[in-house]
Amino acid sequence: MKILHLCFSNSGGGASIGASRLHHAMLNYGLDSRLLVVNKNGSDPTIDTLPESKIRNFALKYFNRRLRHTYTTRNSVNRSMNLLPNGAEKYINSLEADIVQMHWIGDDTISIRGITRINKPVVWKLPDMWAISGAEHYSLPEDPKRYAEGYLTSNRPPHERGLDLNRLIWLYKKWSWKNSDFTIVTPSKWLKQCAEESILLKNRKIVNIPNPVDTKKYHPFPQDKVRSLFGLPSQKKLIMFGSMGATLDRRKGFGYLKDSLSYLKARYSPEQVELVVLGSENNNTTYLESYRVHYLGTIQDEELLIKAYNTADIFVLPSEMDNLPNVIKEATCCGIPCVGFNIGGMPDMIDHQQNGYLANPYSSYELAEGIAWVLDNNTQALKNKVRKKAEKLHDPDKIVDKYINLYKTLL
Template sequence: MRILHLAKHENSGAGRAALRLHQGLLKIGANSQALVDEKKSALRSVIKAKLRSARLTELEYLLVNKFLNKRLAEKADFFSINITPSLLLGQIKDLQPDIINLHWVGSEFIRIEELRKLNTPLVWTLQDMWPFTGGCHYNQGCQKYVHSCGNCPQLVGDKQHDLSSVVWQRKADTWKDLNLTVVGPSSWISQCARTSALLKDRRVETISFTLDTDLYRPTEPSVARQVLRLPQDKLLILFGALRATDDYRKGFHLLQPALQKISQSKLSDQIAFVVFGSSKPENPVDLGCDTYYLGHLYDDLSLALAYSAATVMVVPSVQESFGQTASEALACGTPVVAFNATGLMDIVDHCKNGYLATPYEIEDLARGITWVLENSIQNNQLRLNARDKAEKAFALELQAHHYKALYSEILNR
């Protein structure tokens, strides 16, 4: 069985999830390859896609985004219309896959209409909501995808037949011809897919994202702090993501007032705040405590050290298909505080390895962070529970075996 993964990136959050599945499959002896646009690793089984010339690709990307930016509302999330041909079909055919696993491919990687020409069973891992919306990657509470898209709140204007309705119809016309199975990494996004008009008639499975628990493992906090030059005598509150403080969906606007509340509590002299995925701004916000910016951490070792150094990891995202920073933190023995919503509900066990706050209440977010900090002072049980959850639920081979069984079943059927 020859497995081929298609993914736009290799080093984004979605790209890391795709690469981890690929590595897990290799580890259990499967014949797996990945075809990516942006290759970062030295793995020979990860192949750089032969797209159009770099200059033409960049020009098309700029034109598409210039076109979109004129139509996106102020608080719109990422939006992809997927209109440019990829010229990938020949390269895919040469690799002769028996089954293709799609990952994050919606942003000008492989065109919607090209999928029907693959003539291969497809498994689509939901890195976000794009496969069943009219173009948005996260719906921001809009439920139009349940019926059909149009008059999109993330687009400027109020026409029913807008860009989202055009993209939605292109998907509807194409998806009906696909031999397609859908996999959600969390119960939440799987349920969204089942209720969507585009995927409601498809088989939808739930298989958690994975990580290498040998790479992401606890390091003595004092050692991790020494390496990262973080204070030894503070309770460290960690927060991080790509564009950590700029991406509205990551929830920094909710964490900020929660931290200010904690800084006015009895813990005020004991806490410090640590951020990765963002550099120190010219005019940093006063959070009421010392703040340390680690910048962008791209390698697993640096990330594992950051998680191990922390007393608590806070993932205040508004929406996540899964939430890999939470599972990574747990694997390093660090309790996690998040909102009791979307993909994070599958990762954090309330009051066992972290705290799930009422969505999206700042008071309860602050209460959860304080609860973890106070419990961490008293005993080590939260850290032990965190590591135990990661080993039992997110181990690399576990996800790989689930996917391999699914691929075999699809091909045998």
């Protein structure tokens, strides 16, 4: 069975990492797998790049830039148009493959219409909400559920102004995909429910398969040894927060963590607890609510990243909306209890007050309660529960088995 994966990149963002991990899990399983990307990092011979035209790329960027200037929105998440043809489907059709496995295809990896012209069975693993939405990859929590209601003139978010670009792109997807046949995989149960409710995808086959993590690589380390490696205090409780663009991306919830610290003081003082931030450089804020903050920046070396996770007593990610965030998967594989809001894919990974804490959205007080609960109960038994759940959920071979069974139904 020959599998051709399609993704914008093989590294950088969570979706790209997820695509690369599934590709390599399939290779390790013994499948004939290749990954096709626009932006390749590294020299992996099993990863190929889509042919590019500088003139076409310039035209696409110019067109998209002009479109983005036609409207304003408070939603700062990525937006992808994918309106103009770029020939990706022609190249894909020229390759030998039994299945085309799509991942994050934003930023004009392939056009909306191009997906329907692939002449092989297509399985699309959704890393976010773009496939059910307009141009936006996530909506805001307070926005209407346009993906389920339809992108109407009457339910446009009040913070948007100008051309309703999301509606136009959603309508174009609806028209383009009406007679197409592709299968949907969602890493989280939440996104499966969203897809089943959505006008664009509700009549398709939709299955839930989590993303794999190499649990032999991501595993617990002795805390004292890894803390000394990063120059972190050995006697303090360390709360870790991290993501790509950690402190700048509203969706990842750093603001809620900051607000929760004022409530946490009643239980744990700044003399007992310090913070560690992954994915963000020092922004000259060395204290938050009197709690010391250590910035580890963006760690590219995977072995070093695994050791960084192991410095923490607890990992906190109060995302407003998220699918199945890599940082929670990776932290739990290292046996680190996690706290987040009860949203998105968080309940798939965190069993409330069993191996972590799910706070009521979007309460900073509840978040502080969750942090305190983990710090109060952070025994080896709790860490073992965290690790056991992660091993069961993200086992690469079991996940590849599920994909193989799905692929067989399409061949």
